[in-house]
Amino acid sequence: MTSPDTAERSNPPRPRVRTVVIGLALIVLAPLVITGAINLQQFQVVYRNKVESELTVMIERQSFIVDSFIADRLSDVRIIAREHPIERLRDPDFLRQVLNLMREEYHGAFVDLGVVNEDGIQIAYAGPFNLEKADYSSAPWFELAFSKESYVSNVFAGLRGTPHFIVTTQRRVGDETYIVKATIDFEYFNALVEGIRIGDTGFAFIISRDGKFQTNPRFEVSLNRSPYAEILDGTMHADRIFIADGKDLLSRPSIFTFAPLKQGRWLLCYQQETADALDEVRKMVRLAIVALLVVATGALAVGYFVSGNLASRLAEADRERTVMTHQVIETGRLASIGELAAGIAHEINNPVAIMVQEAGWIDDLLHDDNPTSAENLVEIERAVGQIRTQGDRCKEITYKLLSFARKTDPSVRAVALNDMVGEVIGLTSQKTRYANVQIVTELSPDLPEIQASPTEIQQVLLNLVNNAIDAIDKPGGTVTVVTRAEGHAVVLEVRDTGAGIPEANLARIFDPFFTTKPVGQGTGLGLSICYGIVEKAGGTITVESEVEQGTTFTVSFPRESPKPAQPIDPTSEREGP
Amino acid sequence: MIEPSVLVVDDEVQFVKTLVKRLVKRGVKVDSAHSGQQALDTLAGSGATRTDVVILDVKMPGMDGLETLAAIKEAHPLIEVIMLTGHATVESAIEGMKHGAYDYLMKPCDLDVLMNKLNQAAVKKREHEAKILEARATLIALRRGD
Numbered sequence: 001m002t003s004p005d006t007a008e009r010s011n012p013p014r015p016r017v018r019t020v021v022i023g024l025a026l027i028v029l030a031p032l033v034i035t036g037a038i039n040l041q042q043f044q045v046v047y048r049n050k051v052e053s054e055l056t057v058m059i060e061r062q063s064f065i066v067d068s069f070i071a072d073r074l075s076d077v078r079i080i081a082r083e084h085p086i087e088r089l090r091d092p093d094f095l096r097q098v099l100n101l102m103r104e105e106y107h108g109a110f111v112d113l114g115v116v117n118e119d120g121i122q123i124a125y126a127g128p129f130n131l132e133k134a135d136y137s138s139a140p141w142f143e144l145a146f147s148k149e150s151y152v153s154n155v156f157a158g159l160r161g162t163p164h165f166i167v168t169t170q171r172r173v174g175d176e177t178y179i180v181k182a183t184i185d186f187e188y189f190n191a192l193v194e195g196i197r198i199g200d201t202g203f204a205f206i207i208s209r210d211g212k213f214q215t216n217p218r219f220e221v222s223l224n225r226s227p228y229a230e231i232l233d234g235t236m237h238a239d240r241i242f243i244a245d246g247k248d249l250l251s252r253p254s255i256f257t258f259a260p261l262k263q264g265r266w267l268l269c270y271q272q273e274t275a276d277a278l279d280e281v282r283k284m285v286r287l288a289i290v291a292l293l294v295v296a297t298g299a300l301a302v303g304y305f306v307s308g309n310l311a312s313r314l315a316e317a318d319r320e321r322t323v324m325t326h327q328v329i330e331t332g333r334l335a336s337i338g339e340l341a342a343g344i345a346h347e348i349n350n351p352v353a354i355m356v357q358e359a360g361w362i363d364d365l366l367h368d369d370n371p372t373s374a375e376n377l378v379e380i381e382r383a384v385g386q387i388r389t390q391g392d393r394c395k396e397i398t399y400k401l402l403s404f405a406r407k408t409d410p411s412v413r414a415v416a417l418n419d420m421v422g423e424v425i426g427l428t429s430q431k432t433r434y435a436n437v438q439i440v441t442e443l444s445p446d447l448p449e450i451q452a453s454p455t456e457i458q459q460v461l462l463n464l465v466n467n468a469i470d471a472i473d474k475p476g477g478t479v480t481v482v483t484r485a486e487g488h489a490v491v492l493e494v495r496d497t498g499a500g501i502p503e504a505n506l507a508r509i510f511d512p513f514f515t516t517k518p519v520g521q522g523t524g525l526g527l528s529i530c531y532g533i534v535e536k537a538g539g540t541i542t543v544e545s546e547v548e549q550g551t552t553f554t555v556s557f558p559r560e561s562p563k564p565a566q567p568i569d570p571t572s573e574r575e576g577p
Numbered sequence: 578m579i580e581p582s583v584l585v586v587d588d589e590v591q592f593v594k595t596l597v598k599r600l601v602k603r604g605v606k607v608d609s610a611h612s613g614q615q616a617l618d619t620l621a622g623s624g625a626t627r628t629d630v631v632i633l634d635v636k637m638p639g640m641d642g643l644e645t646l647a648a649i650k651e652a653h654p655l656i657e658v659i660m661l662t663g664h665a666t667v668e669s670a671i672e673g674m675k676h677g678a679y680d681y682l683m684k685p686c687d688l689d690v691l692m693n694k695l696n697q698a699a700v701k702k703r704e705h706e707a708k709i710l711e712a713r714a715t716l717i718a719l720r721r722g723d
């Protein structure tokens with residue numbers, strides 16, 4: 001019933017939309033982000049485990065390959081040393097023959113083949129270098145090779161000046177000992193390890209326990225840095241396959257994997273940037289972020305459109321309700337006018353009847369035998385005066401009716417309640433006269449003005465007074481209209497000595513369409529409209545009633561605020577006539 | 578042409594005054610009253626014997642037209658009543674007809690029409706009276722055995 005505050009209505013609903021959109025987005029996105037983060041974290045852990053186990057498997061296989069390569073080459077040499085009599089081994093032609101065979105078999109893994117006697121002199125040699133009669137007695141490997149049944153050296157430059165390593169085995173003939181020695185091609189061996197590559201940054205190399213490179217690493221590596229330094233100085237043990245985190249030379253987080261070779265004398269090292277190793281995780285994160293963005297955008301868009309739509313519908317409903325309220329008030333006003341019409345019609349009919357009579361009387365006199373007799377002229381003059389008087393009376397009545405029937409003007413201004421009471425009582429005078437009801441007013445002389453729409457207050461008053469008159473079912477009742485100031489309120493009281501309202505109806509009398517009048521005589525809107533108008537003006541309306549004693553409606557308006565010039569609300573001004 | 582005797586009842590004093598003047602000018606004997614009660618009082622006094630027709634406004638404060646009509650018809654059944662109404666009270670005029678009013682006229686009314694109705698009503702009333710007198714005479718004659 002009440003129309004919402006005009007200021008609130010004119011506000012654009014945008015801030016509310018924004019709040020709804022943000023709220024919606026948070027509700028949708030928060031769990032998404034949280035579960036996404038948890039999932040990613042979980043995925044990262046799982047994937048890290050997977051990468052580690054893959055690395056372990058890979059390095060295990062590679063170390064096995066390298067170990068077996070060395071072991072196989074060693075056993076090749078041992079077979080040669082054992083199978084052939086020493087005379088033949090001392091024959092360089094035979095050695096060449098054997099070397100060619102092995103090179104064919106092993107794609108050039110063997111560089112050369114030689115036999116060294118106890119004095120360190122190479123007594124037979126087959127290979128690309130001229131090393132026959134070379135003296136190895138002072139070579140670092142010579143002692144070791146002589147002390148063991150078979151021996152695999154570290155990589156060294158040696159006499160020839162290029163990196164290589166050798167495998168040796170002893171051959172005893174009587175009390176003489178010979179060493180059969182084969183050189184393994186460094187390039188060949190290096191290729192074996194260099195081929196171990198995963199991703200863009202993964203590479204492998206072999207170092208010896210004393211920190212010498214046994215193969216060339218693809219990228220630069222400093223063995224003085226963690227975790228190589230710790231491994232080499234024994235702080236960290238790499239007896240088995242071992243995985244460590246660290247940083248590479250460019251300080252990028254990397255994964256380091258180690259596997260022991262040659263019974264732990266060498267280390268197969270594998271190094272890869274963490275980001276590269278966990279590339280899948282990175283892709284996953286990227287995918288998750290993209291998915292999140294897509295969902296978030298979608299949610300925001302949907303939220304925006306839904307709430308925007310909702311807001312515009314609310315605004316539309318608001319507007320419709322305002323229009324409806326206005327229409328209802330208008331309807332109520334017309335109904336009130338209808339009720340007034342009967343009385344007004346009779347009221348206006350009386351002066352009209354008098355005027356017609358007076359005109360007829362003048363007519364009669366003019367048809368007299370002597371129409372211009374002094375007596376007749378006086379009579380005609382009187383009649384004309386009377387016609388004028390009655391015409392004025394008609395004008396007054398029509399003015400009263402028109403002043404009420406003009407369109408509702410909801411614009412708020414200062415209203416003097418007492419004047420309004422006088423106007424409305426004048427409007428109902430005919431009705432009260434024929435209903436034999438006396439209207440008594442007790443108006444406080446210095447009543448403050450109230451802020452309201454004059455036409456609406458007029459309607460409230462007219463409804464209450466009309467109802468009060470209607471409530472009086474036997475002649476001689478009294479309707480009392482009281483105004484008074486009460487603290488910060490201006491109070492209007494309309495009291496009747498009528499039939500009263502039964503308690504059962506009392507709770508419903510402000511409901512729209514509730515009426516106890518016969519069909520066609522009351523719309524049931526009067527009091528509900530009053531309620532709406534009073535609420536809108538910031539006031540309250542209450543009712544007290546006792547059956548057979550009468551009813552009192554009390555309306556309380558807030559008194560006008562002391563502000564000197566109340567700016568007129570632009571929205572209501574627009575709706576005004 | 579008989580000369581009807583009329584009582585005009587209306588709360589509009591000015592209306593009654595002028596109407597009375599015009600009726601008098603047309604040779605009608607007129608009394609006036611401004612309320613239902615006043616009309617009844619007039620009829621209860623000397624007015625009853627000479628009043629043929631009452632012109633009665635339907636809507637009056639205090640005792641309204643219908644109540645007055647009922648009272649007149651009860652006390653003076655022979656007197657004819659012509660109701661005067663505004664537009665909005667045609668229903669009550671019809672109601673009045675049902676309760677024995679002779680006719681009704683809408684305000685403002687043409688005097689010639691009113692005169693016409695007055696004459697008819699007066700004739701009817703006088704005929705009634707004559708019939709009653711005749712009946713009484715017959716009754717007396719029967720009793721006397723003539």
